[in-house]
Amino acid sequence: MPSTSSTADLGILPSELDGGIPYRAAIGLVVLATDQTIEHEYRMLVAGPGIAFYEARLFNDADITPETLRAIGPRIAPCVELILPGLPLDVVAFGCTSATMTLGEEAVFAEIRKARPGIACTTPVTAAFAAFDALGVRSIGLLTPYSPEINRNLVRYFEGRGVRVAANATFNRQDDREAARISVASIEKGAEALARTPGVEAVFVSCTSLRVAEVAARIENRIGIPVTSSNHAMAWHSLRLAGIEDARPEAGRLFETSPRRRAAA
Template sequence: MFGWRARLGVVVPSSNTTVEAEFGRAVPDGVSVHTARMPLESVTVDELDAMADDAVDCAERLAHANVDVVAYACTTGSLLHGPGFDTELETSLSETAGVPAVATALSVKRALSALDAERIAVVTPYTDELNEREESYLRDEGFDVVALHGRGIEANTGIGSLSPEDAYRQVRGAVPDPDAVDAVFVSCTNYRTLPAIDALESDLGVPVVTSNQATLWDALGRVGVPANVPGSVGER
């Protein structure tokens, strides 16, 4: 049986071209990945807000595949309305699918907390409006955002075209003094980051958390399967 250890259900924006590839390469043997898509073309507040309405329907369809856990793989989509919305989202997806559920924003919070990170640098591909929403969310959750750098990209396919090298160079440019932070968070599930994590941790000397890494680590942890993700959080 395919997915004999666990079947991972993933809810993704329709224009996301990264999650399935990164999850597919990172899941351990015996874990299968099954996705359902919510309509989204541009990473804007209005489109993210409308997209959330489809999340429960996606979870219901994933339940037809007898998945063991559901991951809502969209960072800004799960923090858009601040703390509390993320928990409500996880609860709704879990109740609909009848299995545990995680949302990327809370997965990132859990990963940073597991690393005892308080002072963080945040790197994103987003516009200023979404960066402000993300910074507010993280500060409300108790993190000290000491640096934030975005690329100003709105089209999600444009984000998906970025490479791990782009992520590496953006982080290095945004974090000139690694001693000033406890960790770096690279946001967006459509940003290809997994191949860059180990090199960044080696060069910076601090843990690096990314949206896909944290989401996969959190989701598989809910079903007792160690996640095969790079970086310090994979050791927790």
């Protein structure tokens, strides 16, 4: 017996377009190929209705040296071009602290703006200075996984910009794949050791591979001073540059503040 059923064709239905997922803010994020941490921490920190981030990965060598960091520069613009081509972004964040210091913030911004002319930009270094300013901090304890040579360069960079490094320490894990596996407990102990140094007003944990976002508030409660990191500060600065002022006290003191001046607008 032939079938009497048939598919009902309702044709073309009316549809409306809304602002999509990022109706409040769309943040572009450049992630190093070896980075295992930054996306995880951005998912924790760049959260809320109407806020989204979109990333592309940039090739880098696993060994962190001045030479491998300089090689990243020409790769930035092609990477940014891959983030939502033809669609608007509010901010682009470049996820490498040591490369930013090696290349210079303005050089990083220039590469980003080859692909996204005029866009607001941030880096972990840019965000760190904005964070210190927002927190009223002029003297820090610095914790990194870098080689002693890169650490010395970082100290000179910060102090050349008017932020005193009262104490610094390194885990000396020069392979980025190992840096991502430094335990949270090790980072907590390092931050506590730095906080005991006279003159330390806040602790900054440098390197996007180190895991701090989940424990920043907990460490602050223990040591009594602000704690931030490359990812923590850059996520906060990305939101503020995009006009998102939502307070997130559970993320630490920084996420209850706003920049005193608009860096890298």
